[in-house]
Amino acid sequence: MVKRALVTGVTGQDGSYLAELLLAKGYEVHGVVRRASTFNTSRVDHLYVDPHEEDARFFLHYGDLTDGTRLATLLSKLHPDEVYNLGAQSHVRVSFDEPEHTGDATGMGTIRLLEAIRQVGLDCRYYQASSSEMFGATPPPQDESTPFYPRSPYGAAKVYAYWVTRNYREAYGMHATNGILFNHESPRRGETFVTRKVTRAVARIQAGLDDHVYLGNLDAVRDWGYAPEYVEGMWRMLQQDEPDDYVLATGVPCSVRDWVSTAFDHVGLDWEKYVRFDERYLRPTEVDALIGDAGKAERAVGWKTEVTPDQLVRIMVDADVKALEHEGRPWIDAVSLPSWPSAHLAS
Ligand code: NAP
Ligand code: GDD
Secondary structure: OOOEEEEEOOOOHHHHHHHHHHHHOOOEEEEEEOOOOOOOOOOOHHHOOOOOOOOOOEEEEEOOOOOHHHHHHHHHHHOOOEEEEOOOOOOHHHHHHOHHHHHHHHHHHHHHHHHHHHHHOOOOEEEEEEEHHHOOOOOOOEOOOOOOOOOOHHHHHHHHHHHHHHHHHHHHOOEEEEEEEOOEEOOOOOOOOHHHHHHHHHHHHHOOOOOOEEEOOOOOEEOOEEHHHHHHHHHHHHOOOOOOEEEEOOOOOEEHHHHHHHHHHHOOOOHHHOEEEOHHHOOOOOOOEOOEOOHHHHHHHOOOOOOOHHHHHHHHHHHHHHHHHOOOOOOOOOOOOOOOOHHHHOO
């Protein structure tokens, strides 16, 4: 039997890697895409196969985490074996500007999806994209038993989503698992997260297209891993007989300043000549340090990272340098891409 997965947030960084992984494992993959006035599927365009083809295993459907009825309709139509809830307003700084929307999509969206699964009576496995941002002000190292102390509307929404996932597990016996993932990055990372903002700026400065980049707090410390390894961890969690909660992290601390300096060094530039400060990029409350302990995931699901932060910086700078030659498509090696007829999006 071919397994069927439903992925919210399939157009995001993680959703695109997860879809690739599941397809490679033989799954039929259904992704939920928000309707937009422009195409928003660039991260998954390379997975496109005409759905009329017999071997098509990747399908997109319009839907939104703010629309519970639509989620129930999709679930009752598709009957997935596994549901991965990766959709979210995921930007911490933006969550201070749009707190209500963030609570709605990131927090309430989770209970809408869980409740839709319950109402439809689906016997599926559920993955919740929980976040190290939930630890917030609690000092590192952080693991599954560390108390949450969120420092942003995003972090608070993720704490709510974490707890309703656990509650549906305990109340209704659902196979519902939280992956508490520390920051993970890649050439597909959104351009406004600090890692990608920096690697993209390095490529543009080196090419003579820009002469500086504005950043905020350089003292923050994060635990940056490589996204393709993290989606493998998500899948492994759902293959366990029992649902549980797991941290995924490298355990290696790296400050924003270190990331910046390594990125500029990689192309032979002195970062201090190009980086300027803009308070616009500060947060009203900052998360100073996130450093995870993924020992439980290593022991229980056999997951471990291999890519170090230094290697990750180089992967991302090299991809952004190459992207300039390929007009912004760093992750796709093929030169010619299939077109994506919008009609195939309609379900
Ligand atoms: P991302 O690149 O920002 O992708 C977010 C995805 O959610 C996009 O596909 C986005 O669609 C979709 N989305 C946003 N609002 C939605 C809504 N109302 N309904 C349905 N879909 C919606 O995020 P990511 O880095 O891949 O992260 C995936 C998940 O893991 C997120 O839940 C994030 O909060 C969480 N997480 C990420 C990290 C990390 O370091 N990357 C760490 C811990 C947890 P559009 O493409 O249309 O915007
Ligand atoms: N985005 C951004 N832009 N961050 C900056 C900048 C800037 O110009 N300058 C400094 N920073 C600092 C932020 O203040 C923060 O301390 C750190 O860089 C990382 O910021 P982000 O890359 O925006 O990521 P994040 O850690 O806030 O959130 C990411 O990781 C979470 C997991 O811990 C996101 O992916 C979240 O969705 C995820 O849950």
